[in-house]
Structures are given as structure tokens and as C-alpha cells.
Amino acid sequence: DADVTQTPRNRITKTGKRIMLECSQTKGHDRMYWYRQDPGLGLRLIYYSFDVKDINKGEISDGYSVSRQAQAKFSLSLESAIPNQTALYFCATSSSYSNQPQHFGDGTRLSIL
Amino acid sequence: SQQGEEDPQALSIQEGENATMNCSYKTSINNLQWYRQNSGRGLVHLILIRSNEREKHSGRLRVTLDTSKKSSSLLITASRAADTASYFCATDATDYKLSFGAGTTVTVRA
Numbered sequence: 326d327a328d329v330t331q332t333p334r335n336r337i338t339k340t341g342k343r344i345m346l347e348c349s350q351t352k353g354h355d356r357m358y359w360y361r362q363d364p365g366l367g368l369r370l371i372y373y374s375f376d377v378k379d380i381n382k383g384e385i386s387d388g389y390s391v392s393r394q395a396q397a398k399f400s401l402s403l404e405s406a407i408p409n410q411t412a413l414y415f416c417a418t419s420s421s422y423s424n425q426p427q428h429f430g431d432g433t434r435l436s437i438l
Numbered sequence: 439s440q441q442g443e444e445d446p447q448a449l450s451i452q453e454g455e456n457a458t459m460n461c462s463y464k465t466s467i468n469n470l471q472w473y474r475q476n477s478g479r480g481l482v483h484l485i486l487i488r489s490n491e492r493e494k495h496s497g498r499l500r501v502t503l504d505t506s507k508k509s510s511s512l513l514i515t516a517s518r519a520a521d522t523a524s525y526f527c528a529t530d531a532t533d534y535k536l537s538f539g540a541g542t543t544v545t546v547r548a
Contacts, residue, residue: 365540368528368536369538383535415480424469426486431478
């Protein structure tokens with residue numbers, strides 16, 4: 326079983342709909358992240374959380390919100406989806422120790438029509 | 439904004455050849471990390487090099503870091519078809535947030 330699981334893997338929806346992407350992890354990590362990947366731009370950080378009660382904005386948080394329901398779960402919501410939010414979304418986790426890598430899920434491919 | 443920039447954007451090599459890609463960044467870092475992404479999959483961590491290290495090896499991978507030039511290189515020796523992927527450098531500057539470059543797409547021809 327994957328250590329970092331994202332659901333759904335693919336989603337097609339319409340402009341204006343509310344969408345939730347979910348991430349769960351079995352690595353026991355405190356830190357969780359949501360990224361967006363667009364062609365030619367690499368990964369950009371949307372939100373991150375260092376603990377259950379900790380939520381921080383990344384570089385492109387407008388139009389998104391998150392919820393850290395438990396140490397193992399971190400969900401990303403698009404309250405009213407728009408076409409330029411079409412992208413590949415990744416969840417990642419990391420240990421709270423310094424100089425540690427991040428561990429990624431396989432992503433959610435989101436298309437907004 | 440992206441901290442790291444990889445060069446070249448794309449690389450095509452014959453199986454058995456070496457592949458080298460470079461990463462430049464702008465600010466001081468705690469460490470620099472390299473990740474691989476196969477088509478349709480998530481990123482997989484390859485190697486982490488700390489700011490006080492100059493070179494690191496892992497199997498067929500060799501990473502160098504030159505903090506004076508704010509640059510790093512990833513060398514893959516004796517490439518295989520399975521090395522076909524996109525490779526990303528990511529810098530960790532202050533508080534464990536990674537900044538990724540746009541990646542280098544490597545194609546290994548049989």
C-alpha cells in the first residue's frame with residue numbers, strides 16, 4: 326500500500342463546482358503539503374501544515390482552502406472551481422526533523438471545464 | 439516564485455551514456471534535493487545534499503553542490519531505459535518549504 330494516498334486520482338468537473346481532494350498518509354509524519362503542477366512551471370506550494378492545528382499559506386493559496394482533520398489527513402478544497410485551476414495536484418509529507426526529504430502521493434489530475 | 443532552475447530543459451541520450459543536468463538557485467539554502475518523476479506518477483526523492491557538503495553519491499547518481507556559485511549538478515551514470523523521467527531540483531531555504539525548478543526531461547534511447 327502507498328504511504329501517501331490521494332483520492333480521487335482523476336476528476337473532471339464544471340466551473341463553479343466545489344471540489345475536495347483528499348490525502349492520507351501512513352508515514353506518521355507531522356508535516357503535510359499541497360502542491361500544484363503545471364506544464365513548464367514545476368511544482369508550486371499551495372498550503373502546508375506542520376501539525377493538526379497549524380495551517381499556512383503557500384505561494385498560490387488564492388482560490389483554495391485546506392483542512393487538517395488529523396495527523397494523517399490533509400484535504401484541499403476548491404470552493405468554486407475555475408478553468409485555470411486545471412492542473413495536477415500533489416500531496417506530500419515530511420518528518421519534522423531538519424534536512425529530510427518529502428514523500429509524495431501519485432497525484433490528482435483535475436480538469437475543470 | 440521558483441528558486442531553482444534546471445538546465446537543460448530536455449535531454450536525449452543513448453542507453454549506457456551518462457546524463458548530466460544542472461540546477462541554479464538564488465538564495466542561501468539549508469539543503470538541495472533532487473527528485474524524479476515518472477510519467478503520471480508522483481515525485482520520488484533521489485538524493486539530498488546539505489549546504490556544507492560538496493558531493494554525494496547514491497548508486498549511479500552523483501550530486502555536486504557549489505554554494506559559492508549557487509548551483510548543483512546531477513549525474514546519472516550508465517543510463518538505462520528506466521531512467522527516462524523528469525528530474526527536479528528543490529531547494530530548502532529556511533523553514534522546510536521546498537522550492538522546485540521546472541525540471542529536466544530525460545529520454546534514454548535503447
